[in-house]
Amino acid sequence: MQNFDWTLIQSFLSVAQTGSYSAAARASGRSQPTIGRHIDQLQTxxxxxxxxxxxxxxALTQTGTALMDHAQTMQKAAAQMSMITAGRAADIRGTVRITASEIVATYILPELIADLLAQEPELQIELVATNSTENLLLREADIALRMVEPNQLDLITRKLGAIPVGLYxxxxxLDxxxxxxxxxxxxxxxxxxYDKSDLMIRGMAAFGITMQRTDFAFRVDDQVTYLEAVRAGVGLGASQQRQAEIYGLVRVLPDLEIPPLPVWLTAHSALRxxxxxxxxxxxxxxTLPKRL
Structure with missing residues (x-):
C-alpha cells in the first residue's frame, strides 16, 4: 500500500472497538467526518x-476482522516506540497524563496538582476523570489511579491505601x-x-439485603452527581468518608460496614x-495517602 498513513489505522481501530463513527470520534478526539474520511481512504x-x-x-466484515490482529500489533508497536522515547526524557518538563475515578479526580487531585505545578513550573498535567480503565500499555495514560489491582504485565504498581466508605x-x-x-x-x-451499574445492588446483597433497581428512587451513574445529590438532601447514599465529612454529611447505620476502596497507583515500567x-x-x- 503506497503513501501509508498510520492515522487511518488508528481510525479503523477506533470504529472497530466502539462500533460507530460517532463513538470512535469521541474516543479518539477526532471529528466524525474525519473518521468517515479515514475509513473511506483506507478501504480505497x-x-x-x-x-x-x-x-x-x-460491524467488521470478514476482511476487516482478518486485519484486526495486524492493526492491534501496529498499535502496540507504536505505543512501545512512544514509551521508549518518553522514558528517556531527563528533564522534569512536558506533559504527564493521569487517569483517576471521577471522585478522586474531582475532589482530591486538584489541590495536589496545584502544589505539584507550583514546585515544577515546566510540568503540564492532563487529568482524565473516568471510571473506565485506561490502557497504560497503549499510552492512553501515563499514570493511573485505580480501585482494583491491575493485572497487566510491565506495570509498576503501588498500593497507596484504602478509602473508608459509609452510608450518609x-x-x-434526616430532619x-x-x-x-x-x-x-x-x-x-x-x-x-446507580442507573446502569449494578454495583449498589451487589453491595447490598453482600449484607443479605435483596434489592432491585427500582428500589432506588434516584439513580445516576456519574459519581460526582451522585454525591452532590446526597449533599442536596435527596436521600441516603454511599460516600467516601473524607468527602462526606468535608460536606458535613451525617453517617447513618454505622454498623453497615462497607468494604473500603483500595487505591492503586500504576505506571508502565518503561515510563519510570x-x-x-x-x-x-x-x-x-x-502525598495521596494523606488525603484518603
Missing part, C-alpha cells in the same frame, strides 16, 4: 470493504425523613443508587525512567 487503498452497516452502527445523608434529609434505625427501616427512606513521570509518580505516592 486496500481495495476492500472493512465495515458493514448494521442497526445502530458498523444530609442533615436536611425531613428521620434517621433510619436499622436495615429494616431502609424501605421507608429515599435511597440513591522518565524524569517527569517519575516525579509525578513519586509525588502522588507521598
Amino acid at each position: 487503498q486496500l481495495g476492500a470493504t472493512l465495515f458493514q452497516r448494521i442497526t445502530g452502527g458498523y 445523608a444530609a442533615q436536611s434529609y 425531613r425523613a428521620g434517621t433510619p434505625q436499622g436495615f429494616g427501616d431502609l424501605s421507608r427512606h429515599t435511597l440513591l443508587g 525512567t522518565s524524569a517527569r513521570v517519575r516525579r509525578v509518580f513519586d509525588f502522588l505516592s507521598e
